[in-house]
Amino acid sequence: MPDATTEQPGIDVGRYWTVLVSRWQTVVAGVILGLLIAGSYLLIVPTTYVAVTTLSVLPITSDPYAANRNNNNLLDMNAEATTARSFKVAELAAKSGADQWNPIELRDSTEVAAGTGSSTMTISVTADSEEKARSGAGAMADAYIKTRSDQVKLSIDNAMQKDQERISSLRQSLNAALKRLASAKPGSPAAAEASADQQIISLQLSALFTRARSLEGVDSTAGVILNPASVTQITRKPARITMLATGLAAGLLLGIIAAFVTHSRRKAIHSANDLRREFDIETLGAMDDDSAPRNAASVAQRLLRSASRDGARAVSLVFDSHIAGYTALTDRIVAELQAAGSTVVTADPSLAGGALSNEGAGLVIIPVAPDASTAARLQALRLSDASVLVVRPGATRMRDLAVVVGDAAEMGSHIIGAALVTHRPGRYASAEEAAPNRAEDTAGTPA
Incomplete structure (x- = not known):
């Protein structure tokens, strides 16, 4: 028999799919858990709304339409962002257009983003209601523009007042x-001095008049609102769809991981692919374990072919401890073998005196009960030329099956295949009641 530990078969994607299908309850439980956590988070964490206002900050200049003007060189957007989020602006906003806010709360709920390479600014305000968020964002934008414009006007007025005093x-x-x-x-020298003073004073006055005209031409428009808060889309935090999708994806991933972990820990046989991959044992077919087992004909035909090919005259049917109603299964297989034209008898190795006689029989079937002791199993395997493993997908453990495979190799009984038995609930006792662990005999001694 090939040593499964020395062979390195290629990756079988179908095996992974089989694991997921066999553990679909674990995967579904993971998905449900992820959705429950996401839903709980949405219920516990208070919902907040974020309103956004986008505005363009204009430079303060006397010639706003100059062809060679570069706004980026005339504006310090970092300083403008600090101003937009200042307490002074928040206080003005709370007084003018945000009655639901107090200045400190409004300032703390405001975020300002200003790019260094552009003159646009985004003001975001977070609140516990959509209306409050919109009113806060709109009021902060209006208050910032008004504060900046008022500062410009105040600076111009102060400069103009000083210039007027100087002109007088x-x-x-x-x-x-x-x-x-x-x-x-x-x-005379006095006339020359007076003439020089006249010229100097005239030049100073001319410069002051030029400056005054320049100040009068300064555009005090501090900025323009591009996208008011009343028309921009409100962002909801946490986002329900995103959170539920995240919970779904995380739960699915958790369920898949848990499915593979539990599968690897349990090490149960789930399909014919598991038998082929782990033990290099081919499957003869599948049967139901009701009172009249169905689909036993295909198992019987393949058993006859394999026994004839190997020259086996005695074949043991080794039933796993999770199989209930093994007598009906044995009778059905024997009946199908006889229907195929073979002379078949069954034998109990415990009554054979250490040897079997197959005189007049083409094939001797030796059933090994699920609750048979280790000694009885070894005796049946020793008396048989070949053996068939009868297992239940999803219940038969690889550890138990490895014990039987080892016993068969030790006793010289070649395993010609395995029969899969599908359980039909309600027909027989549960697997736990049917027999003890295959890896232990009836006295509780490990095999």
Whole structure:
């Protein structure tokens, strides 16, 4: 018999699919658990709403339409973002358009994003209701623009006031210089001095007048709202669909992992592929374990072919401890063998005196009961030329099957195949009541 530990078969994708199908309850339980956790999170964590306002920050300049103007060089967006999230702006917003907010709460609920390579700014406000979030975002944007515009106007007014005071003073100085020039003798040093003062004062006044005209032309429009909070989409946190989808995906992954882990820990036979992969044993067929087992004909035909090929005259049927109603199964297989034209008898090795006689019989069938002791099983295998393993998919454990395979090799009984028995609930006792662990004999001694 090939040593399964020395062979390295290729990856069989169908095996993994078989594992998932056989453990579908574990996979479904993982999905349900993931959805329950996601749903619980949605119920426990309070729902918040995020409203967004997008605005364009305009540079303060006297010529807003200059062809060579670069807004990025005229604006410090980091400083503008700090201003937009300041307490001063939040206080103005709370007073003017956000009655549901207090300044500190509004400032703490506001996030401002400003790109260094552009003049756009995004103001986001988080609240416990959609209406409150929209009102906060809109009020913060309006308050920021108004605060910035007011600062510009205040700076211009202060500069204009100082310039007006300076102009008044220079005009008085100019009048005094003109009077001195008029009273001085032409060509005298006093006349020259008065003329020089007149020219200097006139130049200073001209510069102040030019500056005043420049200040009067400054555009105090601080910014323009591009997307008001009233029309932008509200973001809900946590997002229900995203959270449920995440829970579904995480639960599915958990269920798949758990399916493979439990499968590897239990090590049960689930399909013919498991028998072929783990023990290099071919499957003769599958039967039902009701009172009149069905589909036994195919098992009988393949058993006859394999026994004839190997020259076996005595074949033992080794029933796994999870098989109930093994007598009906044995009788059905024997009946199908006889119907195929073979002379078949059954034998009890415990009554054979250590030897079997198959005179007048083409084939001797030796059934090994599910609750047979280790000694009885070894005796049946020793007296048989070949053996057939009768297993239940999903219940027969690889550990127990490995014991039988080892016993058969030790006793010189070649395993010609396995028969799969599908359980039909309600027909017989449960697997736990049918027989003890295959790896232990009736006295509880390990095989």
